[in-house]
Amino acid sequence: MSKVNEFLKKYQMDASNINIDDALNKFTLEINKGLARFNTIDECSIPMIPTFLNPNIDLKKGEKVIVVDAGGTNLRVGIAKYDGKDFEVTDCTEDKMPAVDREYSANEFFDYIAIRCIPYLDQATNIGFCFSYQVAMDASLDGKLVAWAKEIKAIEVVGKYVGKSLLDAIKKYSPVERKIVVLNDTTAVLLGGKMLDYDHEFKKYVGAIYGTGFNCCYIEDSKNIKKFDNLSGDMIINTETGNFNGFTRGLFDDELTNESALKNEALTEKMSSGRYLASLIYKATLKAVEDGLLSKDTKLPDYKGFKLSFVSMYLAGLHNDLDECFASSDDIETFKEISYALINRASKIVATTIGAFAIKSGVDKIGIILEGSTFYKLPTFKESFNDYLKEILDKYHIYYRLIDGRGRNLIGAAVAAMCKVS
Numbered sequence: 151m152s153k154v155n156e157f158l159k160k161y162q163m164d165a166s167n168i169n170i171d172d173a174l175n176k177f178t179l180e181i182n183k184g185l186a187r188f189n190t191i192d193e194c195s196i197p198m199i200p201t202f203l204n205p206n207i208d209l210k211k212g213e214k215v216i217v218v219d220a221g222g223t224n225l226r227v228g229i230a231k232y233d234g235k236d237f238e239v240t241d242c243t244e245d246k247m248p249a250v251d252r253e254y255s256a257n258e259f260f261d262y263i264a265i266r267c268i269p270y271l272d273q274a275t276n277i278g279f280c281f282s283y284q285v286a287m288d289a290s291l292d293g294k295l296v297a298w299a300k301e302i303k304a305i306e307v308v309g310k311y312v313g314k315s316l317l318d319a320i321k322k323y324s325p326v327e328r329k330i331v332v333l334n335d336t337t338a339v340l341l342g343g344k345m346l347d348y349d350h351e352f353k354k355y356v357g358a359i360y361g362t363g364f365n366c367c368y369i370e371d372s373k374n375i376k377k378f379d380n381l382s383g384d385m386i387i388n389t390e391t392g393n394f395n396g397f398t399r400g401l402f403d404d405e406l407t408n409e410s411a412l413k414n415e416a417l418t419e420k421m422s423s424g425r426y427l428a429s430l431i432y433k434a435t436l437k438a439v440e441d442g443l444l445s446k447d448t449k450l451p452d453y454k455g456f457k458l459s460f461v462s463m464y465l466a467g468l469h470n471d472l473d474e475c476f477a478s479s480d481d482i483e484t485f486k487e488i489s490y491a492l493i494n495r496a497s498k499i500v501a502t503t504i505g506a507f508a509i510k511s512g513v514d515k516i517g518i519i520l521e522g523s524t525f526y527k528l529p530t531f532k533e534s535f536n537d538y539l540k541e542i543l544d545k546y547h548i549y550y551r552l553i554d555g556r557g558r559n560l561i562g563a564a565v566a567a568m569c570k571v572s
Contacts, residue, residue: 154487157443162400163434165495169398170502170542176396177506184389186376195395195417199388200378201337202289205344205355205369207569214274215567216267217560218316221282221335222299222362223247227266229273230564236345237564241269249304256306256315264319271324278563281312282335284390291331291569331566335359335521336367337386341565342558343519352517356507357386357555360500361522363416364423366391368507391503392419402433418503422496424524428458431489444484445477458524465489465529494534501538509546516548521555 158164183189184198211234219226228242248254248262267277283302285293292313298304307315313330320328333341340357347355358366367388372381395417399407403421406429407413410420420426432453438444450456451472464472465486476482508516518539525532536552543550 152487153443154484154491157438157441158400158434158488158491161402161434161437162398163402163430163495164491165498167398167400168495168498168502170498170505170538172398173396173502174506174509174542177394177503178510180394180396181389181506181510185370185374185387188377195393197390197393199287199390200375200381201287201333201367201386201388202291203331203333203337203341203386203566203569204383205341205386206384207341207565209565209568213568215564216270216274216277217280217563217567218263218267218277219280219282219335219338219559219563220247220263221280221559223250225263225266226560227263227270228560229270230278230560230567232564232568235348237561239560239564242560243269247302249302252303254304254306256304256310257319259304259307260315260319261322263316264323267320268323271320271326275326275328276567277316277328277330278338278560278565278567279313279316279330279332280335280338280559280563281332285312285332285334287332291333291566293332329567331563331569333563333566334367334388335559336365337388338559338562338566339521339555340367340369340386340519340562342560342562343521343553343555344517345558345561345565346553347517351551352513352515354511354513355517355519355553356504356511357519357521358391358500358504359521359555360423360525362423362425362524364392364419364500364503365389366504366507368511370510371512389507391507392416392423394418394503397421397499397502402430402437405433406430418499422499424458424522424528427492427496427524427528428456428461429453431461431492432456434488434492435485438484438488444481447477448481449475451475458528461489462524462528466527490530493528493531497531497535498538501535501542505539505542508543508548508550514548516550517553518550519553519555519558521558526556 183194214231228239230237230239284296287293313332356368370387
C-alpha cells in the first residue's frame with residue numbers, strides 16, 4: 151500500500167472505505183421506503199419522487215413542440231420537430247435565467263420566460279418545460295415549486311404550479327389553448343437519451359447527471375409505488391439520489407458537511423459531485439502537509455478559488471499553474487496521487503448509486519444515460535466508473551451500455567410535450 155493510500159485510509163477517505171455490497175443493501179431499503187410512503191429526510195434519505203411520466207410515449211412524425219429549459223445559469227427556448235427517428239431543435243435562443251441579479255415577483259419571472267417564447271407561439275401548441283429545480287409533481291404533469299436553489303431570487307414563485315403559471319403568462323401574448331408538461335433535468339436526460347436507442351435494445355433505462363451536482367432517475371413499475379393509488383404502467387422516478395446517507399463517511403466529508411448550512415442534506419452529493427470534490431482534495435492536501443506527507447512549504451491557492459475545473463485541467467496537463475505550489479517534483483506527484491485517489495472514490499460512489507437503480511429496474515439489459523461535464527471531462531473518472539459499474543452489474547448478470555446524454559435536455563422536453571395529460 152502506498153503512503154497516500156495509507157494516509158487516506160487513516161481518515162476513512164480511501165475508496166476501499168466504500169463497501170459496495172453494504173451500500174447496495176442500504177439503497178434497497180431506502181428505495182423501498184421512498185416508494186412506499188411520503189417521508190421526511192430523517193425517515194428516508196431519498197424521496198423517490200414520481201414524475202407521472204410513462205417513458206413509452208407515442209411520437210408523431212412531423213409534429214412540432216415548443217421546448218423550454220430553465221437551468222441553473224441559462225434559459226433556453228426553441229422549437230423541436232420529430233423526424234420519425236429523433237428530434238431536431240431549431241432557432242434555439244439562450245438568455246440568462248431570470249431572478250439571478252435581483253428579486254423577481256412571480257409575474258415578472260414567468261413573463262420573462264413567456265416573452266422568450268413569443269417567436270415560437272405560432273409554430274406549435276404544446277410545450278415541454280424542463281425545470282431544474284425541486285418540484286412536487288402530480289398527475290396533471292405540472293408541479294408546485296418546493297424550493298429554489300442556485301441563487302434564484304423569486305420567493306413568490308415557491309408554492310405555485312410552474313407550468314400553469316407559464317401558460318397564464320403566455321396567454322397575454324397568445325390566447326390559444328396549450329398543453330404544458332413539466333419535468334426536471336434528469337428526467338429530460340433519460341427521455342432524450344432513450345431516443346438514441348434506435349434499435350430498441352433496452353426496455354429500461356437509468357438517467358443520471360454527474361456534474362456540479364449528482365442525481366439519478368429510473369423507470370419503475372407503478373404497482374411498486376405504494377404512496378399513490380390507482381397507478382398503472384411504467385413511470386419515471388426522480389430519486390434525488392444526492393441525499394442518500396448510506397455511504398461510510400470520512401474526516402474530510404464531515405468537515406465539509408459541517409461547513410454547510412444544510413448539514414444533513416445532499417450527503418452523497420457532498421462526497422462525490424463536481425461542486426464539492428475539489429474541496430475534499432483541498433482539505434486532504436492540507437492534512438497531508440500537517441502529517442508530513444507533503445512539504446511544509448506547500449502553499450495552495452485561496453480555498454474559494456480552488457475549483458474542480460482548475461484541478462481537472464491541471465491533471466489533464468492543460469496547465470501547470472499548481473506546480474509552483476509545491477516544493478519538489480515528489481510533492482507534485484503526491485498531490486496528483488491524492489487527487490486521483492479521491493476521484494476514484496467518487497467514481498465508486500457514483501457507480502454504486504447508478505448500479506443500485508439498474509438492479510432495482512429488474513431487467514437483464516439496461517441503458518445508462520449520462521450527462522454532465524464532470525463525468526466526461528474529469529481525468530480517469532469515466533474509466534474507473536465503468537470498471538466499478540461492470541463489477542457491480544456482472545454479479546447480477548445485468549448487461550449495460552453507456553449512452554451519451556450530453557445536450558439531450560431539450561430533446562427530452564420535446565418527448566415529454568407529446569405525452570397525454572390526464
